Amino acid sequence: MEIPPDDGYTWRKYGQKDILDSRFPRSYYRCTHKNYYGCEAKKQVQRLDDDPCTLEVTYCGSHTCKTSPTPIRIPSLARSPIGKDENDDTNCHGHPQAAPTTTPFTSIQLGNWFEGSSRQEGQTQSGRDVDYCPVAELADAMFSSGSSGSIMDAMYLPRPGN
DNA sequence: AGAATTTGACCCCC
DNA sequence: GGGGGTCAAATTCT
Numbered sequence: 236m237e238i239p240p241d242d243g244y245t246w247r248k249y250g251q252k253d254i255l256d257s258r259f260p261r262s263y264y265r266c267t268h269k270n271y272y273g274c275e276a277k278k279q280v281q282r283l284d285d286d287p288c289t290l291e292v293t294y295c296g297s298h299t300c301k302t303s304p305t306p307i308r309i310p311s312l313a314r315s316p317i318g319k320d321e322n323d324d325t326n327c328h329g330h331p332q333a334a335p336t337t338t339p340f341t342s343i344q345l346g347n348w349f350e351g352s353s354r355q356e357g358q359t360q361s362g363r364d365v366d367y368c369p370v371a372e373l374a375d376a377m378f379s380s381g382s383s384g385s386i387m388d389a390m391y392l393p394r395p396g397n
Numbered sequence: 398a399g400a401a402t403t404t405g406a407c408c409c410c411c
Numbered sequence: 412g413g414g415g416g417t418c419a420a421a422t423t424c425t
Contacts, residue, residue, distance in 0.1 A: 248402060250417060263416070267401085279416095 246278055257281055 246264035253260040259282035266274035275296040283289045 247400085251403075252415065252417095254415070255413090261415090265417090 244274075244276070254281070257283065259283075 245267035247267045248262055249265050250263040251260050252263070261279055261281040264278040264280065266276045268274060277295040279293040279295070281291050281293070283291055
């Protein structure tokens, strides 16, 4: 299991499928307390066949459980939404009702963001408390910059010299 | 024991 | 029927 960029929330993997578009399987994540807070926020993590070191995380829905449960300190996604307020549809593929007004999709590509960041010991699962990566900041950057269009403009591709 | 993760099966849409 | 996505059950870890 790879270490998907933590945006300040806890995600619980609910599925993994191998898609034809990529040579790598796509992982599906949901909010850990979705059943408690009704957080419809979802996250898809897929490795790019072009850059196996790059993880493309696609966010779907909105976080309704933000700044409540987890002791996270994320001033980025914790504040106002994507610059809109009618983003309450929490739909991305259109199951209940279509919401083509605002596609709540956010594709950010993370390279070896974890390389030499906070990996000091050997455990990569227990370190999800306070010692989080700058991914949240980069997410904030794109959230503040590209709300509905120039998301790809704020893409974060480190390219570790590959 | 509880929670999270993994894998498979099932369902929905094209 | 194929592809994609989600849920459920089992297993493993904390």
